Amino acid sequence: MMHIKYDIVTEDNIDFLEELCNKLMTFQADHATIRPDILASMDFNNRLKIDYENSTRKHMVVAFDKEMPVGFAFATIGLVTEKNKQVRPPWAEQLEGIGFYPETYKVPKTIGTFKLLYVDANYRTHHIGDRLTRMIMKWLNSHNDVEDLWVYVANGNETVGKFYEKHGFLYNHSVFNGFIDAYRLQKG
Numbered sequence: 574m575m576h577i578k579y580d581i582v583t584e585d586n587i588d589f590l591e592e593l594c595n596k597l598m599t600f601q602a603d604h605a606t607i608r609p610d611i612l613a614s615m616d617f618n619n620r621l622k623i624d625y626e627n628s629t630r631k632h633m634v635v636a637f638d639k640e641m642p643v644g645f646a647f648a649t650i651g652l653v654t655e656k657n658k659q660v661r662p663p664w665a666e667q668l669e670g671i672g673f674y675p676e677t678y679k680v681p682k683t684i685g686t687f688k689l690l691y692v693d694a695n696y697r698t699h700h701i702g703d704r705l706t707r708m709i710m711k712w713l714n715s716h717n718d719v720e721d722l723w724v725y726v727a728n729g730n731e732t733v734g735k736f737y738e739k740h741g742f743l744y745n746h747s748v749f750n751g752f753i754d755a756y757r758l759q760k761g
């Protein structure tokens with residue numbers, strides 16, 4: 574019988590998640606049909622570590638089998654303004670189409686973003702992903718100023734949209750002409 578422990582991570586150093594995070598990045602690149610090279614250029618250092626260090630409002634939950642991390646989920650809360658609504662990350666410079674928010678998106682708005690979710694392949698189908706997601710959603714829903722929740726699914730991994738739908742998200746729009754699917758959960 575598998576015994577999994579769930580921890581909320583508060584320490585500054587999350588290097589212990591490097592291997593697991595890189596497995597997620599590899600998974601996404603391996604499944605993509607649109608610009609897999611862009612997804613292949615992402616790793617722990619240029620995605621999760623930077624985001625974690627630069628975010629003041631963040632939540633990281635990790636599933637452990639004894640001392641070994643076998644799954645994690647990460648979310649942030651931030652403000653979308655007129656200025657940063659149109660901002661494209663450096664990796665999206667060659668991509669076209671609507672960005673992370675629809676052009677008609679009313680801002681300023683405080684939003685929660687469910688950034689990353691991964692369960693090691695050997696540990697899937699045991700409801701670890703579900704538990705991590707419920708912990709993330711509890712945190713995101715505990716802030717009264719958060720008006721909208723977003724989660725993004727890389728191309729090639731569209732089936733996972735069903736997983737997020739179970740947690741209340743609805744498909745909203747295609748980001749960068751199909752490179753990513755955006756799901757949204759409107760609060761209130």
Ligand SMILES: CC(C)(COP(=O)(O)OP(=O)(O)OC[C@H]1O[C@@H](n2cnc3c(N)ncnc32)[C@H](O)[C@@H]1OP(=O)(O)O)[C@@H](O)C(=O)NCCC(=O)NCCS
Nearest residue numbers: 690691692697698699700701702703725726732733735736
């Ligand atoms: C998606 C992921 C985190 C799910 O973790 P998991 O621990 O295997 O999932 P659970 O056992 O908690 O599954 C909960 C439910 O979601 C469903 N589900 C799980 N993964 C799914 C997927 N990829 N697509 C559709 N449904 C899925 C399960 O069938 C289960 O349904 P049930 O409650 O009716 O039995 C895991 O498969 C994973 O890490 N995949 C690769 C990376 C990935 O896709 N991450 C998300 C990137 S946006």
